Amino acid sequence: MKIALFATCIVDAMYPSTARATVSILERLGHDVVFPAGQACCGQMHLNSGYFPEAVPVVRNHVEAFESQEYDVAVAPSGSCVASVKHQHAMLARSVGDADLETRATAVGSRTYELSALLTDVLGITDAAAQLGSWYPHRITYHPSCHGMRLLRLGDRQADLLRTVEGLDLEPLPEADQCCGFGGTFSLKNADVSSAMLADKNANITATGAQLCSGGDASCLMHIGGGLSREGSSISTLHLAEILASTREHPAPPPGSVRGGTRHAADLPGKARQ
């Protein structure tokens, strides 16, 4: 299958190792991954903040980058960006009266998948250890993220995949369905309420005794991780794509490793190394 990767702006700019892990997983399964060069961002930040006129060029750019028929499906390692592509793009086009863009955006949305949905629903992955060689021998917990849970109805797909990673010990997170308080510009406009929500989320994460919190949205993980870091906690965050991509030969960084800066995630096995 030919799969187009939508890296999403946060992953592209801040967490490139998450996108590389996504490529690694798909290539390991024998699929051909392409990266449409014109892509930039889904426009969710503009849309959710009410900047509709500013969202239009961003949405149009995404549609143009992904409407090519040269691939079968598109995938993004982010529930909220996929929810925006699927639920907001056509709505925006309609609200500015652009019927052509609405049709094209609907078409792009219909073949865009969140990573865990693609893996389970389309590619038939039920056992990450057996089918992907996933190995991550650490005690982790998992935050499901609002958009994946409520807009995409991902259900237990992400947690089920994590559970089948060899060596991984998944601790249930109390009040997992509660928002972490990120909410895009909400974290800036209502910084105090957002921080209060984050404090409760992180208290729950800490209570699990896990060494790391995983999830399917880089932005929520950036929020949660930023709060844990400020608290001086030793608990770190890591996107589920990186855990699924982690193998005995090429393990993902263990909990607590410092990310960002000059350090790159461990080299990930790709097509070249199959």
Add this chain to the structure above:
Amino acid sequence: MSSTYLGMPSVPVFGEGNLHASEPFPQAARRELDNAQLRANLGHATHTIRDKRLRVVAELPDWEELREAGSAVKAAVMARLPELLEQFEANFTARGGVIHWARDAGEANGIVRDLVRAAGADEVVKVKSMATQEIGLNEYLEEQGISAFETDLAELIVQLDHDKPSHILVPAIHKNRSQIRDIFLREMPDVDPDLTDTPARLAEAARLHLRRKFLSAKVAISGANFALADTGTLAVVESEGNGRMCLTLPETLITVMGVEKLLPSWTDLEVFMQLLPRSSTGERMNPYTSLWTGVTEGDGPQNVHLVLLDNGRSAALADERGRSALHCIRCSACMNVCPVYERTGGHAYGSTYPGPIGAILSPLLTGITSEENASLPYASSLCGACYDACPVKINIPEILVHLRSEDVQSRRGKKKVPGQMDVAMKAASWMMGSGRRMALVEKALPLGKLAAGPDRKIKKLPGIAAGWTRSRDLPAPPAQSFRDWWVKEHEDTASKEQA
């Protein structure tokens, strides 16, 4: 062309009364967040009701179908509201009731005052009503020399304490037993001075206090949960029975109701009598449901009035993308699941309607141009829990986003100097409108390291981003974007293949 005035003026009239915040939400929220006792009380209360609701909702195999049905009935009502109001008026009047149309809070209050005076009364008993809170009726009547006594227990506590409710279902959610005892001792004449704070003693004290009022009052004022167009019937749903005392004992009954409370027919009530109690109190059925149709000679109130209130509802109805907020049946399920409400409580929203529904309803009723309420649509992380909980499926997150866009547009229309957020959004739009431009900007990512400390964490950001670093670090950006890595990797592969 003849026209019938249906309380639906062609030019939208925005609502007045207790619909406005007096300060921006973030500011009010900060103050409320400092109240640890409030947060503990709210956290406990909302979690208790939340869990109860989930349990009783799970009992119904057709819950989703019921929500669909409720939503469909309400959409149908909004589509033909003028016609249904006319039908209701004809039936209500034919059975001996009197209808009064009120364009806004001021008109509604004036109508009620005149009716109370005409009945020769200077005090009234009241059954808890959101509409009368919305128009500030109690305060208005007091100014006019008429005393209004709340009879719902929680509402009575709030009233005696000269406080404001902070939840639409549990108005005294922020008070505990010993606080209530102190309020009773201080404010209730003839109260037993040895009153303790056991619930039974408190309930008994309230009962004795209220019984005297019920037996002496000539006029009662109520709200209504539903109005049935095909029979001209009004319905009140409650838990304590004090409402029923108000609805049956006095000679004159005045109901104040928003025009959106209408249902087409008696049979539609079936859907809502399942949706409402389970969503609001987490009960299978509420203890008291009172329905009354006009006047029955020798039984119950002999003068029955209904004030039909617009107060911004026409304006909300005219907003195609916001109008479904009028479907709200005031169950409070959205506030009980809202992570923002749970931490700030109702007072932070500044209006009679707090929580997620308040964040859309208040600005819809007052207009987003009302500056006090323009911050309300931002009081949400858009987590979507409210939409999942709403028994009539109001897509609150979508309306919040719609109202944010109205706010941005309205500020643009006023040609104000663009704020930092406006400038940032414009710049981001330019950058994110092209992969080429994004790649160019990403080349500067390594510079971000300069902002980080030796631990590769950014601990202080300037301007609007400062809110982030108040409680959160930001990781230093990587040396290379994914895009850049991909291009280099594939260039390498391509050149190797060529070689």
